[in-house]
Amino acid sequence: MQDLQNYLNYLDTASEDVKDHHAITSRLGEMAVQLTEAGDHENARLARIEQEVVAASKQLDKGVGYQISGTRKDEQGVEHEFGWPDTSGYGAAEYAYVQQRYRASPNLYLKSEYGLFLYLRKQLRTNEEVRDLAATLFRLGSSYIDKHRVAGERAHYALHAIEVLRKAFQLANTRKNDAGVAELLRAIVDYLVGLHTSWPLESRSTLLVLASITRLFTEYYRSLNSPAQADALLEQDWHGVHQLAQTYRHGAIELAAEAAELAVKARRERERWLTFQAQQLEALAQEAEAQHNMTAVTFTERALRIYRQVKDQPNSQRLEQEYQRLRTRFALTQTRTQMPDEATRALMEYIDEVVRTKDAEGILTELCLTPMFHSLDKVSEAAQAQRDSFMDMLPKSLEDKHGNTVQTFYTEEEKEQFQFLNTYSLLAQLSTQTLVKLMLEAFKAGKLTDAAIEAFLQRSWLGEPRMVESSGQQTQTSPLRLIMSGIRLLFQELEAWRQDPDYEPDFIASTDSLTLKVEYLLRYICVRLNMPTFKMREGSEVTMEKLLDELLADLKGKLEEEDRFFIKFFLSEKAGYNLRNRVAHGLMDDDEYGVENVFLVLTMILKLASYEFRAVVV
Numbered sequence: 001m002q003d004l005q006n007y008l009n010y011l012d013t014a015s016e017d018v019k020d021h022h023a024i025t026s027r028l029g030e031m032a033v034q035l036t037e038a039g040d041h042e043n044a045r046l047a048r049i050e051q052e053v054v055a056a057s058k059q060l061d062k063g064v065g066y067q068i069s070g071t072r073k074d075e076q077g078v079e080h081e082f083g084w085p086d087t088s089g090y091g092a093a094e095y096a097y098v099q100q101r102y103r104a105s106p107n108l109y110l111k112s113e114y115g116l117f118l119y120l121r122k123q124l125r126t127n128e129e130v131r132d133l134a135a136t137l138f139r140l141g142s143s144y145i146d147k148h149r150v151a152g153e154r155a156h157y158a159l160h161a162i163e164v165l166r167k168a169f170q171l172a173n174t175r176k177n178d179a180g181v182a183e184l185l186r187a188i189v190d191y192l193v194g195l196h197t198s199w200p201l202e203s204r205s206t207l208l209v210l211a212s213i214t215r216l217f218t219e220y221y222r223s224l225n226s227p228a229q230a231d232a233l234l235e236q237d238w239h240g241v242h243q244l245a246q247t248y249r250h251g252a253i254e255l256a257a258e259a260a261e262l263a264v265k266a267r268r269e270r271e272r273w274l275t276f277q278a279q280q281l282e283a284l285a286q287e288a289e290a291q292h293n294m295t296a297v298t299f300t301e302r303a304l305r306i307y308r309q310v311k312d313q314p315n316s317q318r319l320e321q322e323y324q325r326l327r328t329r330f331a332l333t334q335t336r337t338q339m340p341d342e343a344t345r346a347l348m349e350y351i352d353e354v355v356r357t358k359d360a361e362g363i364l365t366e367l368c369l370t371p372m373f374h375s376l377d378k379v380s381e382a383a384q385a386q387r388d389s390f391m392d393m394l395p396k397s398l399e400d401k402h403g404n405t406v407q408t409f410y411t412e413e414e415k416e417q418f419q420f421l422n423t424y425s426l427l428a429q430l431s432t433q434t435l436v437k438l439m440l441e442a443f444k445a446g447k448l449t450d451a452a453i454e455a456f457l458q459r460s461w462l463g464e465p466r467m468v469e470s471s472g473q474q475t476q477t478s479p480l481r482l483i484m485s486g487i488r489l490l491f492q493e494l495e496a497w498r499q500d501p502d503y504e505p506d507f508i509a510s511t512d513s514l515t516l517k518v519e520y521l522l523r524y525i526c527v528r529l530n531m532p533t534f535k536m537r538e539g540s541e542v543t544m545e546k547l548l549d550e551l552l553a554d555l556k557g558k559l560e561e562e563d564r565f566f567i568k569f570f571l572s573e574k575a576g577y578n579l580r581n582r583v584a585h586g587l588m589d590d591d592e593y594g595v596e597n598v599f600l601v602l603t604m605i606l607k608l609a610s611y612e613f614r615a616v617v618v
Contacts, residue, residue, distance in 0.1 A: 012106055017143075028047050029051050052087050054110070058117060058120055060167060066085065098114050099123065108140040111136050115136055115137075127180065137167050138188055153203065173223060197233065201243040207251040207254065234266065240255055241256045250284075281303035284299045285300045297327050304316065358447075370603060372434040373566065380420060382423050418575065424569060435599060450484070454480070457480055457483065465477065485513060490598055506593075510598050511597050517605065521608045523546075549568070
């Protein structure tokens with residue numbers, strides 16, 4: 001007991017603080033082990049309580065948590081979180097001990113750790129108790145600022161000070177209706193505003209301090225003691241962004257964004273902050289272009305959006321021209337996977353066997369099944385296995401070939417979706433090569449022809465006439481005729497290519513035709529399933545046809561999910577090939593119309609034709 005008491009007495013009177021956190025918890029853990037080995041279980045337990053209370057994570061919005069955590073499965077396969085230190089079993093005896101230490105210790109760091117633990121476990125409840133804890137945190141944060149001024153940037157006391165002062169502010173703000181707490185809150189606000197407005201701007205911690213305090217008072221604007229304080233914060237931020245722009249443009253943009261939000265709350269001019277951000281983004285774009293870095297396109301796009309937001313017509317027009325120039329200058333990268341020699345041999349053996357052993361109908365059936373593509377479950381497993389890298393924590397964005405940002409992924413769910421789509425895309429590269437090679441070899445063998453495909457489709461529901469009603473009159477139409485026009489064009493070009501190896505086949509018309517016919521078939525399937533293909537726009541009397549993605553969403557559970565996702569990925573997914581939109585909106589150039597695209601949409605048509613419609617008796 002004497003060793004433990006001596007160590008606690010030392011801590012109470014020493015200058016130990018957050019910088020000594022690891023040393024303190026390690027020493028307490030060692031003492032708990034030593035006391036246990038000596039048979040002093042009572043004091044070993046006290047040492048362990050000291051260690052656990054100091055080590056535990058304490059956040060006002062999340063409560064007491066683990067310092068180290070993980071998950072494990074029980075016998076039923078259900079995942080449960082576990083971690084250290086686990087203080088969930090604490091009872092009256094443990095809380096009484098921590099209360100005694102909280103009242104007795106003069107060390108501000110330890111006192112704040114004990115106090116936060118008790119508060120988050122609802123052991124400090126009265127306004128007076130909360131005020132005392134907030135005051136302790138206030139004094140601790142102020143002492144860290146003093147230490148920062150003495151120790152300098154490398155000690156990182158400014159970071160710890162901001163964290164503690166924010167907790168002091170938030171804690172006092174929860175009980176601001178009490179006169180004593182309100183008085184303390186005003187003092188904390190005055191201190192934070194004074195710290196912000198007097199902070200030396202050449203300091204390396206300028207962004208941290210100014211942005212953190214600005215963000216705090218944007219969130220709790222009504223806590224400021226006067227409008228003049230908001231003006232003082234904004235004035236210092238204005239000086240701060242210009243200082244940061246000399247050495248760290250990204251930081252200047254970040255601080256300007258925070259200040260813009262505070263300006264909105266204070267009903268002050270926001271445009272100057274937005275314009276400043278746009279100017280810094282332009283400067284970043286110029287620096288990136290000088291280094292032949294394609295991020296110049298992204299920076300210019302962001303600047304252009306801001307100029308449009310503030311309705312700066314001259315700069316918007318100027319940046320539009322600059323954006324157009326940059327996005328055509330930089331070639332956007334595409335990832336291609338080289339097939340290993342072993343995989344190439346296995347691929348050729350598979351293709352040779354299919355072409356040699358199957359007739360035309362057998363080959364078409366093989367194409368409907370697309371066994372060369374990985375199942376969605378396999379893709380999901382592969383995607384999950386790759387989710388451990390640091391890059392997966394970052395936001396993702398997709399750009400088209402012109403450099404336009406077409407989709408972003410920010411939330412955890414969106415980033416998981418991006419990982420899945422990216423994995424499917426990588427795996428689909430090899431699968432698509434296999435599909436194209438199989439179709440070409442089958443064509444060369446005379447087993448994949450337009451006549452064979454027409455016969456296959458004729459036996460499907462596509463071979464049946466379709467009755468279409470328009471303006472009260474019924475007309476008989478032929479879906480097969482609509483489809484075969486593009487297929488015949490495709491095989492005419494393939495035949496010309498076979499006859500003359502130097503001939504450059506033209507797949508433009510067949511690709512355009514068949515791509516749009518897939519949407520026609522999906523819409524027709526919905527009709528046959530008595531599913532509406534139109535929607536009413538909310539708030540108006542306008543009725544319009546559903547978009548492709550809406551049709552695919554409606555068909556979830558009606559089509560095999562592997563087929564539905566295959567069509568969606570290659571036809572409309574922005575992270576995929578997005579063929580339908582690229583064709584329909586004129587976004588494809590002539591050099592993008594290879595045999596791969598037209599074979600993919602032909603495969604979609606074969607897949608859809610392989611379904612059967614049966615009447616269900618209810």
